[in-house]
Amino acid sequence: MGQLKIGVYVCNCGTNIAHIVDPDAVRETAAQLPDVVIARSYRYMCSNPGQEMIIKDIQELGLNRVVVSACSPRMHERTFRAACKAGGLNPYLCDMANIREQCSWVHADRLMATEKAVGLTRAAVNRVRWQEPLDGLTAEMCASTLVLGAGIAGLTAALELALAGHPVYLVEKTDRLGGNLARVDLTAPYLDSARDLLTERLEHLRENPNIKVMLNSELKNLSGFIGNFSATVGTHNGHEPPEEKTFHVGNVIVATGYREFDASRVTHYGYGKLPDVITSFEFEQMLRSGRIQTKSGRAPQYVAIIHCVGSRSREFHGYCSRVCCMTALKYAHEIKSALPESHVCDVYIDMHAFGKGCEDFYRTSSEVKTLFLMYGKNEHPVIRKADPKDDCGMLIEVDEKLSGERVEIPADLVILMVGMEARPDALEVARLVNISADKDGWFIESHPKLDPVATTTDGIYIAGTCAAPKDIPDSVAQARAAAGRIMARIAKGKIEIDGVFAEVDGDRCSGCRMCNELCPYSAIEFDADKRRSHVIPAACKACGACVAACPSGAIKGRHFTDQQICAQIEGVLA
Amino acid sequence: MSYEPKIVGFLCNWCSYTGADLAGTSRIQYPPNIRIIRVMCSARIDPTFVVDALAKGADGVLICGCHPGDCHYSEGNYKAMRRFPLLKKLLQSYGVEDDRVRQTWVSASEGQRFADVVTDMTERVRALGPSRIHAALLADQRER
């Protein structure tokens, strides 16, 4: 280790610390500790003169460790690290003792607070002995991006990146671009044509040489880390086995979308048995064909639209699929405009009109004289075939909540607003790219509020409905957000990897593999040939889970080593 | 003669340590018996630290992490959640009283809660009397 020369600086913080903790007592005790060559007390250590003091002492006294007893490290660790760096000392050779937020500000007894401050300072001095100079690493950032899924989210993201001049591999499982949006006629609430929305995207896409479209293709393997992924994609071009291509990308955007709920699972609705009970997607097809009609070819006199099919239900999926209420209202509009004499009945639980323009849309829907019937959550209207004497094809019984009555309404055509659910291959996709899915199969974001498009695996982003049911504006927003994040990374050129990460000692690792599954970032990989695990520094976030769990003690948590922590324990208990 | 308990606290940087700082900025008072050691995540807390603290003279050990589901590192606190009951079982075999070692969840916004937890724990540990582990281990070296 060489000769340790520790400098201890006790901040008074004006009177913030000094009015309860006696800084001189702390300074005097610190000065007596082994290897402490200088201990000072000063009014404001974070001020320029305070920092200059540290810099000067490093240069003139040859300090190789610095302890600052002051405010919380969350406040000024960066400041004092910068001061050390300016003095020529590695910034990781500095530690702080929190004698303000966690001492002078919370205790009234001067004697005990000072004793505590002394203990905390001693702990910091003990720790700093074991701290090591750490340097960050840099890695390359490949400017290519892999986009999985060519729905509205995938297309938007691909275009965003390609227009900025970056290469994109757009991988689509089916033989067509457009995803679920290609199956839709008009979109709510402004009744734009989905085809127009998509056509605009697709034209730009075709013109752009940066985008390589791979249809009938699936991701087979992804390895590496942010900036340095290797992706293998298999394309089904009629021959078996599928043709595989491997290429490098820096980032991945997962935009694999959703699939609709299978309406036949709700037996009360007779989907699959009653010919004129159809799903929303089937109705969209009808709209595109230009004719709204029953199976027998007649224009329906009574149309019922049932909300929350497979959603908000204890039996199927508990969540709300977000888009269906407004889509149902869209249908009411379209039916009324195509068949002005028809009666449209909207059978719903709640009307979720949360977005821009949606409440207005709701209002105008009632103005076109749609009948609204409310039913209870976890109940189901029952659809049955009508008798020949009834003037309609089917009858729907509903326990109507607002009137409190059980009503029966006629229906020639019933549209089931099927909810969104995770695709059956969602878990496989998640596994391939090392992200997680929640209990409903939706991919999990890095932080639900503050980081909705990133995931816990650096370099893997999620956009659109694969993360949770959402509408087009939100899907597009997320796609652009993910693209934006990636462009920012590419602009930086290189990845800076913080010097604090876990390290496996290859001489001590026995290959027990206790660690590999513990890492939420998949940063600790097992090398089957060497029979050892190792950490990918770029992927490691330094949480320390593997360090604590390793039964051989073969993993070192840089800057938070066992030795340092045990030294702190000794320091506070001395 | 009353003694002053010495409690070692292991707090995770993102939630509980920040919560403790918030208690500070809010000037919420609590007993000065606790000495806090910062780790990045409660998952870093090796049960070895807990027994080490007890062996070195701690009268109590407090572990704080983020509430389940809120861990900054996604699942770190679940590791802490799994280790703790088994550690408790072990400590029971060693005859360490239940109230001496505690694990709880404190979020970044729970300054008052942190102060309450520390106050409660300090009183419980005070009621138990000093831990004689450290002294006993030293005595073992001299007396047979």
Add this chain to the structure above:
Amino acid sequence: MTDKKKLQIALYWGAACGGCDVAVLDTNEFILDVAAAADIRFWPIATDGKYMDLEALADGELDLTLFNGAVRNSENEHVAKLLRQKSGMLVAFGACACMGGVPGLANLTSRDEILTTAYLNNASIEPGNRTVPYVETDLDGMKLEIPALYKRVYKLADIVDVDYFVPGCPPAPDQIKNVILAVVKGELPARKSVVGASDRALCDDCKRSKTEKKTRRFVRPFEIIQDPEKCLMEQGILCMGSATRSGCGVRCPNSNQGCRGCYGPAPGVADQGTKFLSAIASIIDSKDPAEIDEIISRLPDFAGYAYRFGMPASTLQRSHRS
């Protein structure tokens, strides 16, 4: 030590079972080579000898002592100190000497409880018989002394300065050969090292396949049909191999039994039990506190399991129940 002079060695047992001495004999023909190359000056299990012979030796007259067994009573301590004085090199031989061993589990109870159970409160004591042992007894005007039972068990290094540690319960005969040869050739590592063992955990030498480490249930070996090729922990069977030094030849997992940890912790690990606790708890596949409790309830005596060989060497060393 000159070429001509034979190595002077002693083997002794403290609170022991005899297994370590048997292991030395299990080196088979090698022991004959040892007997030819060395003078075995003191080995109670195999040769006749009295303590006064030991006391008569000059300091350092013994080149090597292999001390097995823990220190449980005053006799163990007395002889340990004597052997330290008389030996140039003192080796803690076997799990008991290194870590306290199985006798060390007595540290979970107390001397009073032990004596009460043995002499007062059990079914084989005649009613009314309150005979208990005393260290000193007067008999016909003579004072008889028996060793004093200590309050707790100690590992050898708690009592005297130890030069090297040979772990195992018992140390594998091959390792015993290696150690003795190393002593003879003067090829030992730094003082205070563990010798006769690997620097990695058992998993390094275990042939079973290791894939995903997650468990929802801990089972006893008889509760499932074991897959002989797969890691035991991955089948829910407790195996301390990942937390234990290798060198034993993986004899327990190779016999379809989980490792019991007798070779002690991996290098640099202060507490084998808490480290193992950290590992196996971390891999419990649950996020629900009630479920976790249920899974853990399948480990009724974790202290006894994790510290079967190393209670006195653990951080807390013994029960601190008042």
